[in-house]
Amino acid sequence: MSQPDTHPDYPFASQADLPGVAFTAMRQVILAQAKSGSLPVLEDDDQRLTVETAHGLIGLRPGLESETAGMVAGQDARWLFVMKNAVIGQMRHLMPAVAEAMRWSDSGNVTELPPNFQFMRTTKVEQLGPVFLRATLQGEDVSAYGTKSIHFRLVQPSLEAETEWPSVAPNGSIKWTDGPGAPHKPVYTVRSVDYDAGEIITDIFLHDGGKTTEWAAEIKEGSKARNVIGLVGPMGGGLMDAKRTLMACDETGFPAAARILENLPEDATGELYLEAENGAECDYPIEVPKGMVVTWLSRAKGDRLLDAVLERYKDFSDAPIWFAGEKDQARQLREITKAAGYDSQNLRISGFWRDENVAPK
Ligand SMILES: Cc1cc2nc3c(=O)[nH]c(=O)nc-3n(C[C@H](O)[C@H](O)[C@H](O)COP(=O)(O)OP(=O)(O)OC[C@H]3O[C@@H](n4cnc5c(N)ncnc54)[C@H](O)[C@@H]3O)c2cc1C
Numbered sequence: 001m002s003q004p005d006t007h008p009d010y011p012f013a014s015q016a017d018l019p020g021v022a023f024t025a026m027r028q029v030i031l032a033q034a035k036s037g038s039l040p041v042l043e044d045d046d047q048r049l050t051v052e053t054a055h056g057l058i059g060l061r062p063g064l065e066s067e068t069a070g071m072v073a074g075q076d077a078r079w080l081f082v083m084k085n086a087v088i089g090q091m092r093h094l095m096p097a098v099a100e101a102m103r104w105s106d107s108g109n110v111t112e113l114p115p116n117f118q119f120m121r122t123t124k125v126e127q128l129g130p131v132f133l134r135a136t137l138q139g140e141d142v143s144a145y146g147t148k149s150i151h152f153r154l155v156q157p158s159l160e161a162e163t164e165w166p167s168v169a170p171n172g173s174i175k176w177t178d179g180p181g182a183p184h185k186p187v188y189t190v191r192s193v194d195y196d197a198g199e200i201i202t203d204i205f206l207h208d209g210g211k212t213t214e215w216a217a218e219i220k221e222g223s224k225a226r227n228v229i230g231l232v233g234p235m236g237g238g239l240m241d242a243k244r245t246l247m248a249c250d251e252t253g254f255p256a257a258a259r260i261l262e263n264l265p266e267d268a269t270g271e272l273y274l275e276a277e278n279g280a281e282c283d284y285p286i287e288v289p290k291g292m293v294v295t296w297l298s299r300a301k302g303d304r305l306l307d308a309v310l311e312r313y314k315d316f317s318d319a320p321i322w323f324a325g326e327k328d329q330a331r332q333l334r335e336i337t338k339a340a341g342y343d344s345q346n347l348r349i350s351g352f353w354r355d356e357n358v359a360p361k
Contacts, residue, residue: 007042007050010057010073012080014106016172017063018070018091018098026060026068029094036344054148054238056083070102078144080106081115082235084172102171114166114174114232116144117155120200122227125220128203129283131251131276133216134191137200137231145193145200145234150259152233153185154202156215157226165230174232183230184211187352189255190234200231203284205251237348239263246316248273248309251282252352253324258286260322265289270319271312273297275305306332313337320346327351328358 006013018026027049034041034051043050043059050059056074063069070091072083084104091099120139128134145152157163164181166174176182192201206213219227240260247270249257254274261272269291276282279298288294297303306329313321313333317340323333330351337347354360 007057007073010075010079012075012077012106013057013071013073014080014084014104014172015061015069015071016084016087016102016104017066018068018095019063019066019101020098021066021068021095023060023062023068026070029090030058030060038345053083053086055079055086058083058087077115081168081172081174085174088171088173099173100171104172107170107172112167114168116174116235117166117230117232120229120231122219122229123199125216127220128285131206131282132254132284133204133206133213133220135202135204135216135219137202137229139198139200139231142193142198142200143195145190146238147263148238149234149236150190150238150256151187151236152190152200152231153235154188154212155230155232156184156212157229158183159226166232184215185230185232186212187236188212189259191255191259203255205254207251237350240320240322240348241265242270242320243268244316245270245320245322246309246312247271247322248275248305249322249324249352250275250305250326251284253350254284254286256324257322258284261289261292262287267291270316271295273305273308273312275299275303275308275325279303305329309333310336314340317342318346320348323349324352326358327354328361331361 030049030051040052042052047062050057056072056079059071061069061071070087072087074080074083088099118139120137122135123138124136126134158181161180163183164177166176169175188202190200191203204212204216215226242264247257266289268289272288272292272294275297277299279296297305297308305325309323323330330349334349
């Protein structure tokens, strides 16, 4: 297979035929996404489409054995892999059989472990207030963990069998097993990073039944049995730049909120709602710009994050709204703000965990 042309900022490039996919139809899909995400379109004619995203290029080219090929490019092998997985994820929704059959032009270079996976050693776990543990993860190179994506999968060794770490499937997607050796792999936030020391700090909320809580407690008590873990990332949203904002989260979002807030301009204004079982008693350290008003909510007293946001969101119709909490509350807020005609550019509303007592919708 021939190699696709490369871009100086994104020298790692690859393409894959998309049999049965019409160029014009796929072009419309990608252009619509570029528009909703305000992404720059670098090339657009009847043979080539190239869009720049936060993590690399995505586009269309003539295929070798089909009308259309998907093209991706990244600044290194890790970002190329992330871009491929974004395309495969999209294709799985649109045409699952095509997604499974995709073969990338650089597939011969694919390593056994996914390029965005790395092993880390957990060097410290300490108590952070009554309901958080702070873990220090140390690895060879954490330079990929910048400000555009501040989350990662914390891949924990299986307790039941020899751990089966992820691999790369023939279509270039990350492949997990689901047997007894399957690792637990929830998403966490990089609270801070020390590039020289190769360290990532992450804060873990202690909740009932949490496997990560068990893993972290085990290491805090001195066990080294599962201190080597995997990291997949970076992934998810990054920092924000806002003069005025409405932010709201429960404990799972405190680390992300703390990181975003410490990077807002000093004169930023707005409102911040923080929900915890007993409000501020959770003692989680969050520094807030002087002009932001902070309200602690207490679940024990019957407060609910979504209710607090719904009381206030109308005053933030033209400002960024950031929400991280229970999945169903996030879904409701997304629907309400969409129905109210809010600009999707201003909305970062995420479900950070799922309450199993709430039926999925
Ligand atoms: C982008 C992103 C970033 C995140 N960052 C962080 C972070 O920095 N720190 C952090 O602590 N969490 C964070 N989370 C949330 C975390 O991934 C989930 O809470 C996850 O379920 C934790 O896995 P676990 O192993 O503790 O529990 P699991 O083994 O996955 O779940 C066990 C049980 O716990 C329940 N559960 C999960 N979360 C909660 C909760 N908050 N309260 C009550 N019950 C719960 C589940 O419904 C399930 O019944 C983040 C999530 C996302 C999507």
